[in-house]
Amino acid sequence: TELRKRLIEAFTEAGDEYLSGQHLADIAGCSRTAVWKHIEELRKEGFVFEAVKKKGYKIVKAPEKVTPDEIGFGLKSEFIGRHIHYEEKVESTQKIAHRLATEGAVNGTVVVADEQTSGRGRMDRSWHSPKFSGIWMSIILRPNLPPHQAPQLTLVTAVAVVQAIEEVTGLNPQIKWPNDILIDGRKTTGILTELQADADRIHAIIIGIGINVNQSQEDFPEEIARIATSLLAASGKTVSRASLMQEIFVRLEKLYLTYLNHGFQPIKLLWESYALSLGKEIIARTVAGDIKGKALGITDEGVLKILQEDGEVRHVYSADIHLGE
Numbered sequence: 001t002e003l004r005k006r007l008i009e010a011f012t013e014a015g016d017e018y019l020s021g022q023h024l025a026d027i028a029g030c031s032r033t034a035v036w037k038h039i040e041e042l043r044k045e046g047f048v049f050e051a052v053k054k055k056g057y058k059i060v061k062a063p064e065k066v067t068p069d070e071i072g073f074g075l076k077s078e079f080i081g082r083h084i085h086y087e088e089k090v091e092s093t094q095k096i097a098h099r100l101a102t103e104g105a106v107n108g109t110v111v112v113a114d115e116q117t118s119g120r121g122r123m124d125r126s127w128h129s130p131k132f133s134g135i136w137m138s139i140i141l142r143p144n145l146p147p148h149q150a151p152q153l154t155l156v157t158a159v160a161v162v163q164a165i166e167e168v169t170g171l172n173p174q175i176k177w178p179n180d181i182l183i184d185g186r187k188t189t190g191i192l193t194e195l196q197a198d199a200d201r202i203h204a205i206i207i208g209i210g211i212n213v214n215q216s217q218e219d220f221p222e223e224i225a226r227i228a229t230s231l232l233a234a235s236g237k238t239v240s241r242a243s244l245m246q247e248i249f250v251r252l253e254k255l256y257l258t259y260l261n262h263g264f265q266p267i268k269l270l271w272e273s274y275a276l277s278l279g280k281e282i283i284a285r286t287v288a289g290d291i292k293g294k295a296l297g298i299t300d301e302g303v304l305k306i307l308q309e310d311g312e313v314r315h316v317y318s319a320d321i322h323l324g325e
């Protein structure tokens with residue numbers, strides 16, 4: 001890291017000039033191969049380089065962080081994102097949000113980190129959350145609702161994230177019930193909703209959102225390389241994480257209020273317009289076994305309806321969806 005610091009200083013001094021590999025090696029006191037490796041490391045941290053043959057390297061963009069200042073500047077929402085708890089590196093933003101919610105965090109509080117070391121998915125799965133390249137955040141909301149309505153809020157969130165991605169990148173993401181957002185069939189976003197509630201009232205809902213933003217396709221680890229993508233990989237453009245977060249806060253706030261004031265119906269229509277698997281043959285893997293059939297839509301509660309071959313319509317509350325043949 002001392003060496004990388006020296007490289008960064010050299011690039012800073014060079015300003016708009018390119019620095020050759022040899023020159024950098026001299027400054028850092030290492031081999032050119034080592035320089036190249038360090039440049040790769042810096043790239044993973046969010047630096048964007050321009051490399052020109054015979055001239056060398058130049059930094060065209062330094063990593064942007066997602067600190068409260070960056071997010072607060074120009075923010076147009078009223079309550080979502082008005083209180084931001086930022087950390088560079090955490091195990092999981094969900095964990096922190098749960099603690100803050102217990103301690104009385106206000107409606108709309110957001111916990112965000114530049115890196116998660118043990119990001120969580122559903123059912124104890126893990127969520128890969130490398131430094132600087134994604135949005136890893138948890139939003140605390142305090143709706144006055146019974147706990148059984150919580151799954152609807154996952155769907156509200158999915159619509160908000162899709163709209164924000166569309167607005168900021170021009171891409172057309174689709175939703176796979178209940179909580180995946182896909183681009184070209186690959187997962188770019190996962191949503192995890194958790195509750196603090198008693199039998200008839202939600203105290204806090206903690207909505208975890210993980211979005212792959214600026215990873216290159218090669219950056220994904222082997223296990224998810226074929227199922228995952230990022231906004232950069234899909235659009236060819238780096239995306240400002242802070243701007244995307246702002247857009248999500250504004251959209252989510254609007255849809256959340258629509259939902260509280262007018263119920264799930266208007267959200268349902270929007271959700272269905274973005275849904276990937278409606279009308280298709282799917283297999284829903286549930287804890288009680290597979291359900292196979294045609295995805296018909298969602299109920300007013302946000303529950304998935306599947307038409308089986310025998311004509312029976314099954315309601316699925318929780319499952320992983322696979323597209324059938």
Ligand code: BTX
Pocket residue numbers: 091092093094095116118119120121122123125126127128129135136137138179187188189190191192208209210211212224227228229
């Ligand atoms: P999920 O259970 O639907 O998806 C988890 C599965 O997705 C993993 O088993 C793996 O196959 C795949 N996967 C893991 N990481 C990635 C990734 N970066 N991109 C694409 N696919 C991946 C989805 O759970 C809910 C994820 C919520 C993550 C947020 S991040 C902020 C907050 N904090 C936290 O710990 N979790 C949430």
